[in-house]
Structures are given as structure tokens and as C-alpha cells.
Amino acid sequence: MAAGTEKLSEKMVHPAVKPLSDLIGTWKGEGEGFFPTISSFNYSEELQFTHSPNKPVIAYSQKTWNLKSGQPMHSESGYWRPKPDGTIEVVIAQSTGLVEVQKGTYDMKEGVVKLKSELVGNASKVKEITRVFKVENCELSYAVEMATSLTDLQPHLTASLKKQALGCHLITGDITTYTTSQAHFLTNVCVCLHFTRSMILNVNCKIKLYFCNNTRFRFPIFHLL
Incomplete structure (x- = not known):
């Protein structure tokens, strides 16, 4: 996990x-x-x-x-x-x-x-x-x-x-298409995204970013505010 x-x-x-x-x-x-x-x-x-x-x-x-x-x-x-x-x-x-x-x-x-x-x-x-x-x-x-x-x-x-994490969801579509209502399921889970930071900032909902490191990957973790 x-x-x-x-x-x-x-x-x-x-x-x-x-x-x-x-x-x-x-x-x-x-x-x-x-x-x-x-x-x-x-x-x-x-x-x-x-x-x-x-x-x-x-x-x-x-x-x-x-x-x-x-x-x-x-x-x-x-x-x-x-x-x-x-x-x-x-x-x-x-x-x-x-x-x-x-x-x-x-x-x-x-x-x-x-x-x-x-x-x-x-x-x-x-x-x-x-x-x-x-x-x-x-x-x-x-x-x-x-x-x-x-x-x-x-x-x-x-x-x-x-x-x-409570859960880990990989979003494979265009991150800019996720609206607040569509992303509601993110409220209490951890989300791992394979996207650039600039793309994440275009999400049509308020989010808080966490950038976490492990031994192989650097990936963003965020949740809704």
C-alpha cells in the first residue's frame, strides 16, 4: 500500500x-x-x-x-x-x-x-x-x-x-476534467497521480498538495480542503 x-x-x-x-x-x-x-x-x-x-x-x-x-x-x-x-x-x-x-x-x-x-x-x-x-x-x-x-x-x-493510506486511487484520465463533485470520493482517501505539478494545479476544485518521496518514485498526494 x-x-x-x-x-x-x-x-x-x-x-x-x-x-x-x-x-x-x-x-x-x-x-x-x-x-x-x-x-x-x-x-x-x-x-x-x-x-x-x-x-x-x-x-x-x-x-x-x-x-x-x-x-x-x-x-x-x-x-x-x-x-x-x-x-x-x-x-x-x-x-x-x-x-x-x-x-x-x-x-x-x-x-x-x-x-x-x-x-x-x-x-x-x-x-x-x-x-x-x-x-x-x-x-x-x-x-x-x-x-x-x-x-x-x-x-x-x-x-x-x-x-x-485508507485507499489509493490512480487517475488515468485528463486531470483537468475532474470537477469538485466528481472528485468528492477523494475526501478521505489518498490519491496517487502520475501527472505534473502544473496539471494538478488546474483541477477545478480546491486541493492541498503533498509531495512524498519513496525509494523509487516521487509522486503527489492530495486531498480536498
């Missing part, structure tokens, strides 16, 4: 969640773990952000697997509660029994969410956890740092994930 941007209709997003709506969806990719007290490791990951329109909160879940064997490794879930002033509260429960209460800030113009633990519960050694998420060029990356009773705060996890 092509990596891309899935944009929810404004009617489907609570006003408090709207600034973070680009996160909503499923992201998949790979990451790396390291720390002075353990051997380094690699993993595959699926991360999901989901949202109920009547709630000012985003549900978060994450699962990882051993990159070679495919065996499950780690999972966690929780809730993100953004505030209108650009602050955010996050609670996360890990499969290890560890619980995090985090606070931080978000700036989606820069595509960045920064979190720092206020409380790390049910953990005998872990004292502090920070998380930084960044959305850029259709990719979600994050970095996790951790401090323990034996170590100062230092890098622990990094990963890069691509959003899994």
Missing part, C-alpha cells in the same frame, strides 16, 4: 483534536533500540492513533515485533489529550507493567510533539522518559530517551514510520 496522507473530514474530528488530526491513522515502519545496559536491537512497528468525534482525546496504541523472527516484543496503549494552548497530557500503559504520565507541548506547524514524564509508575529502575514525535514529508519519526537509577537521561529508541 502506498505511503501517504489520510485526512479526516472536519466533521469527524473534535475541535480540541483538530491540530493533531494529521496523526490519526495507522503508521508502520522500523526502529532501533539501544541503551548502555542492554544489547542493541531492531524491530518492526505498528502505531495507531484513533479518535471518536465526540471526545477531545486521541487513543494511542503501539506494537513491535522482532525484525528477523517476527515474534512479538513490546506493546503499549494510552490516550493523548491536547489542550487549546498548545500543551498536551498523555497517559501510557506498557505491557511490562510500567505506566507513564506525561506532559508536553505540540506545534503542528513544525510537526512536532514533545513529551516529558511527570510520573513513571510501577518501575523499580526507570526514573524518567521523554518522547519526541515529528511528522515530516509523509513520515512519522520519534525518539525516546530514558533515565534509570543507573544512568542519566540518554537515547533509547528511534523509529521512522509511514502512514498506511
